[in-house]
Amino acid sequence: MLDRLLRGVERLAVGLAGLGVAIIVVQMVWISYGVFMRYVLSRPDGTVTEATALLLFPAAFLGLAYALKEDAYPKVSFLPDALGPRGRKALDVINLLLMLAVGGFFAIAAYGATVKSWDSGAASEILLWPRYLFWAPGALALIVFSLHVALKLTVVVTSPAGSVRRPG
Numbered sequence: 395m396l397d398r399l400l401r402g403v404e405r406l407a408v409g410l411a412g413l414g415v416a417i418i419v420v421q422m423v424w425i426s427y428g429v430f431m432r433y434v435l436s437r438p439d440g441t442v443t444e445a446t447a448l449l450l451f452p453a454a455f456l457g458l459a460y461a462l463k464e465d466a467y468p469k470v471s472f473l474p475d476a477l478g479p480r481g482r483k484a485l486d487v488i489n490l491l492l493m494l495a496v497g498g499f500f501a502i503a504a505y506g507a508t509v510k511s512w513d514s515g516a517a518s519e520i521l522l523w524p525r526y527l528f529w530a531p532g533a534l535a536l537i538v539f540s541l542h543v544a545l546k547l548t549v550v551v552t553s554p555a556g557s558v559r560r561p562g
Contacts, residue, residue, distance in 0.1 A: 396552075400545045407459035407542060410535050414456030421446045421453065444520045452531035455504075458497070458539040462546065479556030490547040497543055501536035508533045 428442030461467055474482050508529035510516075516525045 396545065396548060400542075400549065403459070403538060403542045403545060404463045406538055407463050410531075410538060411457045411460035413531065414453050414535075417449050417453040417456070421449050441521055444518055445523075448518055448521075448523070448525075448528045451528050452535070455500075455532045455535040455539070458535055459542045462493075462539065462542055483550065483555040486550050487547065490543055490550060494540060494543045494547060497536060497540040501533065501540045504529060504533035504536050 424442055425446055428439050431442075432438040474485055477485060508526050511525035511529050517523060518525060518528075
């Protein structure tokens with residue numbers, strides 16, 4: 395049951411990372427268009443800066459759970475390498491608890507911001523796009539990340555020391 399749930403969350407993480415890639419491609423094309431308009435045609439587009447800035451928030455968080463799935467976070471390995479299996483397990487638990495605390499805090503904050511922007515009908519200043527459209531993917535990504543961390547933490551805590559591949 396736990397393994398199936400973890401695999402499902404990891405598939406969702408891959409999908410969210412794909413959405414993040416799509417957002418980055420859109421930003422790349424839009425910024426290139428803005429540069430072309432400004433420097434080649436001398437007709438700057440006033441929407442480029444706001445649009446690409448608003449897209450930074452979701453793009454920044456959509457790959458979090460995928461990075462955890464791939465164990466891609468930077469880490470210092472001398473301490474875990476010096477510890478035995480029980481020490482590594484304890485260090486993994488502490489690391490995952492810290493990730494859960496930070497990810498959970500930001501997930502709650504982003505969810506709250508999404509709900510408030512939905513309720514208020516707030517829109518961006520120039521494009522007049524609803525702000526919840528930018529908060530919602532980031533909030534979803536942070537919630538999925540926190541769930542992923544909680545599942546990995548459960549796997550580490552319930553497994554014997556040394557039997558689990560080291561989490562991110």
